[in-house]
Amino acid sequence: MPYSTFSTEIIIRPDDIDMNQHLHSTRYLDYVLTARFDQMGRCYGMSMEEFIKLGYSWVNTKTYVEYKREMKLGDTAVVFTHLDQLQERGCIVQFEIRSKATNKVCCNGWCEFVMVSIETGRSVIIPDFIIEKYSV
């Protein structure tokens, strides 16, 4: 059973535009992180803030990204993400960014995140109630 896909719209800002008049390559990844933060609370029902209150945080350990098409100022990025794997101590999130203007895929890839204890900085086993919330 595949995990649900959620989306978040993000306005492209002038400070995101590079010398070629396109969305700067690293900002795609900032949009992905923004979408996950938004979706954690809104779609999974457990925001980053709630993780932090429990003494947990998430660390980005690996990222792979393919740039497909340019995005321009005036357009809005629609960031789709879904869990690909939910593991004992982390997860892999697949993402796809589409242009709102054309609906074409501009970028896709995946990020690996590990859940850590804020106190020790070390990875921890994800508690069952979190696994449950995120198994949608």
Place this chain on the structure above:
Amino acid sequence: MPYSTFSTEIIIRPDDIDMNQHLHSTRYLDYVLTARFDQMGRCYGMSMEEFIKLGYSWVNTKTYVEYKREMKLGDTAVVFTHLDQLQERGCIVQFEIRSKATNKVCCNGWCEFVMVSIETGRSVIIPDFIIEKYSV
């Protein structure tokens, strides 16, 4: 007769947050620029793209900003701007950024912009049809 005030909502991104868990001070100004780009096309009927097609651009020459309250991740910035002065070769834009969550003013100030010829890089007299479009 005062000029109209327009507003633009901007999602706060994780990469905008600083080591104190607040919106980083210089990002307020990036939100102001984002709002102006959005409002140029949507509210005044002449986008930056159209200025560029005519060989014009706008340069930010002076900025004054007062930081009033912190903004946090999870909130949305509502950026209000209005023309304060529309001059022969430029304009002064007043801005105010409010928290969508509390409606409180987090930051305000003004920016001076000068219209330039892309070819020469020098300031130019703003044509009447542009003055008219922006006199709302």
Place this chain on the structure above:
Amino acid sequence: MPYSTFSTEIIIRPDDIDMNQHLHSTRYLDYVLTARFDQMGRCYGMSMEEFIKLGYSWVNTKTYVEYKREMKLGDTAVVFTHLDQLQERGCIVQFEIRSKATNKVCCNGWCEFVMVSIETGRSVIIPDFIIEKYSV
């Protein structure tokens, strides 16, 4: 007796360049903050880290900036700062950014900072031993 002026060199990064191939306007202020962090430890002998250990932090309350000349990729920014006023609860820092290539002033202005207690978030009276360290 005027306060000492210190300088910090900052490499211009591609992600700092805007759609006009110039250093993006808000990055000048990020360069100023970078220079102050560098100079706090290196030139005044009391780094931000040491302030934080004592339960203090600094908040930027007002900023005024004048943009004089464009900066381009390949150049290095030389950021000069000096205290203009050292007050009971804060200070005003004057800054000037020069191009390393041409030595011309590209931007200048000032920032007002207030010292706060991390615990309460409120302004505090700056202790004498800090006033002394910064009175150079």
Place this chain on the structure above:
Amino acid sequence: MPYSTFSTEIIIRPDDIDMNQHLHSTRYLDYVLTARFDQMGRCYGMSMEEFIKLGYSWVNTKTYVEYKREMKLGDTAVVFTHLDQLQERGCIVQFEIRSKATNKVCCNGWCEFVMVSIETGRSVIIPDFIIEKYSV
């Protein structure tokens, strides 16, 4: 025969630090791009500016990054890059970022770049004289 490795030092700026007091994940990639721009002119003898004058540009098509260790404000990033493959229409650049304070590897990975014609936006065959300059 392996290609040469070059390095560039980059000061960590306050606006690069995230809510966890660490260098924000996407900035590592901005540091890699900064290092390549620096090294193109300084180490290979053909800067991005010279590519642009000839009507060429470089587009980042794929990136893979592994985050190994946190970096903090006050440290300097030392970015090592080398060509892994120099292909008909592009190249693969390997990178490694070390802490100047500890000399430990904080992040590594690779980027694929394709050379394009600015006029058409399409990939082009890299001319022999460029292959030669970059075969060091």
